[in-house]
Amino acid sequence: MNEPIISMKNISFTYEHKQVLDHIDFILPRGAFMGLIGPNGGGKTTLIKLILGLMKPDHGSITIFNKPFEQFKDWNKIGFVSQKSNSFNKGFPATVYEVVSMGLTAKVGYLRFFNQKHKAKILHAIDLVGMSEYTYENVGNLSGGQQQRVFIARALVSDPELLILDEPTVGVDYENVQRFYELLHELNTKQQITLLLVTHDTGTMTEYATDIACLNKSLHFHGNPEEYLELSEHDLSKVYGHPVNLVTHDH
Numbered sequence: 124m125n126e127p128i129i130s131m132k133n134i135s136f137t138y139e140h141k142q143v144l145d146h147i148d149f150i151l152p153r154g155a156f157m158g159l160i161g162p163n164g165g166g167k168t169t170l171i172k173l174i175l176g177l178m179k180p181d182h183g184s185i186t187i188f189n190k191p192f193e194q195f196k197d198w199n200k201i202g203f204v205s206q207k208s209n210s211f212n213k214g215f216p217a218t219v220y221e222v223v224s225m226g227l228t229a230k231v232g233y234l235r236f237f238n239q240k241h242k243a244k245i246l247h248a249i250d251l252v253g254m255s256e257y258t259y260e261n262v263g264n265l266s267g268g269q270q271q272r273v274f275i276a277r278a279l280v281s282d283p284e285l286l287i288l289d290e291p292t293v294g295v296d297y298e299n300v301q302r303f304y305e306l307l308h309e310l311n312t313k314q315q316i317t318l319l320l321v322t323h324d325t326g327t328m329t330e331y332a333t334d335i336a337c338l339n340k341s342l343h344f345h346g347n348p349e350e351y352l353e354l355s356e357h358d359l360s361k362v363y364g365h366p367v368n369l370v371t372h373d374h
Contacts, residue, residue, distance in 0.1 A: 131170075138169070145340050
């Protein structure tokens with residue numbers, strides 16, 4: 124196994140007297156494309172927020188890039204893409220170039236101008252996600268799948284080593300979901316970016332992911348797609364709390 128980018132040991136978290144995470148041991152190896160799955164309310168988004176420093180665990184320790192969480196400062200190494208429907212106003216008057224440039228604001232500063240190197244990085248990030256022909260198009264005019272590519276470019280422009288995506292395909296049609304996964308696969312294999320993807324799309328995910336973690340308050344499974352597909356419907360039903368039929372996609 125490659126060195127872990129994220130290591131969580133004995134993590135517990137309670138919200139409003141409700142146990143959300145219960146003694147989680149979780150490792151994300153460098154170079155992995157990990158799919159994080161589980162039922163709604165199972166703690167997936169909470170786990171992401173703990174990694175991003177938006178919340179603090181009640182118990183346990185987190186190590187990021189071989190540093191204790193409290194000592195980690197290089198947040199530019201981590202890119203984050205949230206659900207489009209919860210984070211973007213389609214009426215916002217901004218071009219693709221302008222939206223992607225927002226990903227450099229933390230590095231450059233709000234009141235400083237972008238130099239030629241910065242502009243080249245913005246254009247390169249747009250090109251990486253296959254959106255060069257839309258560089259100066261208003262983002263509100265794009266399809267849902269195209270918009271998600273723009274948001275990934277915004278996260279990529281700061282050169283992250285880890286990209287975290289929280290259910291990014293919500294509201295995106297099937298054809299664009301397939302293209303979206305192919306893009307993530309290329310970022311993982313060709314750009315060597317470690318990916319952590321929160322998703323309910325278990326069928327498509329098993330085609331591309333290198334690792335799968337199944338979370339419902341505790342970590343019920345952590346292995347490769349082949350091992351996951353060997354789980355019985357009974358095993359999955361215990362995780363989700365209701366009967367589950369596993370559907371795979373063959374192409």
